[in-house]
Amino acid sequence: MSIAIRSFAKINLGLKIGPPRADGFHELRTIYQTIALHDVVRVEAQAGEGIEIRCADPRVPCDATNTCYKIAERVLKTAEVQSNVVIEIEKRLPVQGGMGAASSNAVAAMLGLEHALNIKLSPQDKLRIAAEVGSDLPLFLIGGTVLGVDRGQEVYALQDLPTMAVVVATPPVGISTPKAFAQWDALVAAEGMPQAELTTSAAAGTIKQFDSAESAWLSERLLSWARPAEGPTSGVPALGGDRVETPLLDLVRTGIENDFERVVFPEYPELREVKRVLQREGARYASLSGSGSTLYGLFGSDGEAEATAERLRAAGHAAVATRTLTRAEYWEGLLGKL
Numbered sequence: 001m002s003i004a005i006r007s008f009a010k011i012n013l014g015l016k017i018g019p020p021r022a023d024g025f026h027e028l029r030t031i032y033q034t035i036a037l038h039d040v041v042r043v044e045a046q047a048g049e050g051i052e053i054r055c056a057d058p059r060v061p062c063d064a065t066n067t068c069y070k071i072a073e074r075v076l077k078t079a080e081v082q083s084n085v086v087i088e089i090e091k092r093l094p095v096q097g098g099m100g101a102a103s104s105n106a107v108a109a110m111l112g113l114e115h116a117l118n119i120k121l122s123p124q125d126k127l128r129i130a131a132e133v134g135s136d137l138p139l140f141l142i143g144g145t146v147l148g149v150d151r152g153q154e155v156y157a158l159q160d161l162p163t164m165a166v167v168v169a170t171p172p173v174g175i176s177t178p179k180a181f182a183q184w185d186a187l188v189a190a191e192g193m194p195q196a197e198l199t200t201s202a203a204a205g206t207i208k209q210f211d212s213a214e215s216a217w218l219s220e221r222l223l224s225w226a227r228p229a230e231g232p233t234s235g236v237p238a239l240g241g242d243r244v245e246t247p248l249l250d251l252v253r254t255g256i257e258n259d260f261e262r263v264v265f266p267e268y269p270e271l272r273e274v275k276r277v278l279q280r281e282g283a284r285y286a287s288l289s290g291s292g293s294t295l296y297g298l299f300g301s302d303g304e305a306e307a308t309a310e311r312l313r314a315a316g317h318a319a320v321a322t323r324t325l326t327r328a329e330y331w332e333g334l335l336g337k338l
Contacts, residue, residue: 003115006334007108008325009037009099009297010139013164014256017184025135025151026181031158032100032139032146034325034331035166039107040090041068045111052078055089059096067106067133073283075110079119087112096174098290100136107140111334121163136290143330160326164298165305167283169274169312169319173293175264183263219316248306260291271295274317281308294306298324312317 010032020028035138047087051072053062063069068087076083088111093101107130114121121129123141132139135152147156182183271288278286281299282304305321312319325333 002042003112003335004042005042005112006336007039007041007101007104008034008066008143008330008333009101009104009139009168010034010136011099011168012258013145013285015258015260015290017181017259020185021151023069023151026184026295027150028135028148028152030148030152031331032136032144032148032155033161034140034143034330035099035168036322036325036329037093037099037100037168037202037320038333039093039105039108041108041112042090043109043116044086044088045113045116046086049082050084052084052086053089054086055091057089057095058184059093060089067102067137068109070133071106071110071129074334075113075121075133076123078121078129079117081117081119082132083117083181085113085116094170094294096176097170097294098175098177098288098292099168099294100140100290103134103137104140106130106133125250134289142327143325144327157327161324162330163326164284164324165300165302166322166324167278167281167297167299167305167308167312167319168294168310168322169278169296169317170241170294171270171274173266173268173271175268175292178217180260180263183223183267187263236317250315258288258290260290264292268293274312276287276294277312277315277317279308281311283308 010226013031015028015030015031020026049068053066053069055062060066064073068089076085079280089105092097093104095101110121110126110129113119119181121244122327127138130141131153136148138153138155139146139148142155142157144160145158147158148154149156184282259277261272265288271292275286275288278295278297281297283299286295286297288295297308299308302321302323305323309319
């Protein structure tokens, strides 16, 4: 049986880096937001044994280092089944772009394997498998607006932000996340910056659902993380008075930012320039996603986003207009008609 799954991307609405941990990871705090851009992952289970990864993009490994391969290994072991598994990845998302493409591919493969093998993994098993393979896999078991803490794998379902128009721009630069973390550590050491503990959790992975009151409280606590003592120091001034935009504008007013910009922009000034272009075009908020190289801007309407993407493309930038996905839209779209 063969199954096709959309593998949606994510952006980071702010990302704070804490100190290195004993396990080699860093403490993190971020808001993940799923968006409509996606790869397509096709999973087929046949008689026999083995795992085969197929992808036409030469930058994607098709061996045991691929996240989909690692997921398939663990799914087969957990379900105690034998099968010849073929996973085909149709790449539409950038490689090393900071949009969680490889992680999303892996979770899509896991969900596809459930259908192809006619099995049902427990939520605890799915979360454990995802957290073992990578720090930002568990967010794709929730979708929508998600708080990530610990090393990013401890995830909390937040109240969805309103659907927003997004412009995604991906300059032809591949950013190594391990290298970006190393550069951050060097910057911290050089500047003597204090690094407070961001979380005390040591869980292998957690998903917690909040009721509306808890979600509002946690969202406010989250927003206050980046609120300076005397107003915002970065970000884009709040625009307009539309009530539906209030959560986003509150986010912007905090001066929330991505710490990776401090080490990535000096090395790749063209990325800083793309962010400035997005701001000049009227983005309510613009930022690097993850460690990059993708940048994005949130806009007030689809028309604004489409026009901005068109102008960016005319200037030689790879850009596309899309939108954010709520949690319900994320799950409805995974198996929707392709």
